[in-house]
Amino acid sequence: MSEYGYLKDEMKKAAKRAYDISLQSGDGGNLSVRIDGKELILIKASGASFGHLEDDDIVLVDFNGTLVSGDKKPSREILTHIAIYTQRKDVTAIFHSHSPWSVSIAQSSEILPTISLPLEMKVGRVPVFNIGASHADEEVAATVKELLKDNPLIKAFIQKRHGIFSLSSDIVKAEHTAELIEEAAQIALLSKISSPN
Numbered sequence: 761m762s763e764y765g766y767l768k769d770e771m772k773k774a775a776k777r778a779y780d781i782s783l784q785s786g787d788g789g790n791l792s793v794r795i796d797g798k799e800l801i802l803i804k805a806s807g808a809s810f811g812h813l814e815d816d817d818i819v820l821v822d823f824n825g826t827l828v829s830g831d832k833k834p835s836r837e838i839l840t841h842i843a844i845y846t847q848r849k850d851v852t853a854i855f856h857s858h859s860p861w862s863v864s865i866a867q868s869s870e871i872l873p874t875i876s877l878p879l880e881m882k883v884g885r886v887p888v889f890n891i892g893a894s895h896a897d898e899e900v901a902a903t904v905k906e907l908l909k910d911n912p913l914i915k916a917f918i919q920k921r922h923g924i925f926s927l928s929s930d931i932v933k934a935e936h937t938a939e940l941i942e943e944a945a946q947i948a949l950l951s952k953i954s955s956p957n
């Protein structure tokens with residue numbers, strides 16, 4: 761088994777599940793885990809698809825975003841992941857997907873509506889934040905840090921026009937939380953059809 765084989769297997773499992781249920785299409789989205797006790801992150805390489813992630817599609821980087829091991833370029837959203845790990849010592853796994861219902865609800869909400877009781881019980885508040893036109897640069901990283909300072913216990917947030925970020929100590933659980941968020945966003949939008957007022 762390759763170095764960090766277990767962690768890579770868990771990342772591949774979470775990614776495949778997300779792809780199979782259309783939580784993430786194509787080669788978008790990314791996921792990472794922090795190596796216990798170290799300022800090192802395993803993260804999906806840029807351009808790799810959740811649908812068929814291989815060991816060499818997962819690279820090791822340090823907290824400066826510098827490649828430590830692997831041949832591929834880390835996800836372009838590495839700065840956002842580092843910002844989360846820096847701000848939240850309890851988080852060791854991050855799952856991120858461009859899930860359509862969640863991105864849609866974020867257009868008209870500052871927080872994910874908690875019509876869904878399972879969301880309220882298992883995840884709690886899921887804030888939506890808007891960082892303007894940027895996608896994943898240093899401005900986004902700084903905004904994410906501020907968001908997490910203001911909301912220190914959240915398990916997830918949605919970046920407007922972008923997608924879900926789910927924070928956990930386990931990458932499979934982080935993917936499950938993203939599923940629940942997408943489901944809750946779908947319920948919230950469908951409820952506008954069933955009771956528009």
Ligand SMILES: [Zn+2]
Pocket residue numbers: 789790837856857858922923
């Ligand atoms: Zn993204």
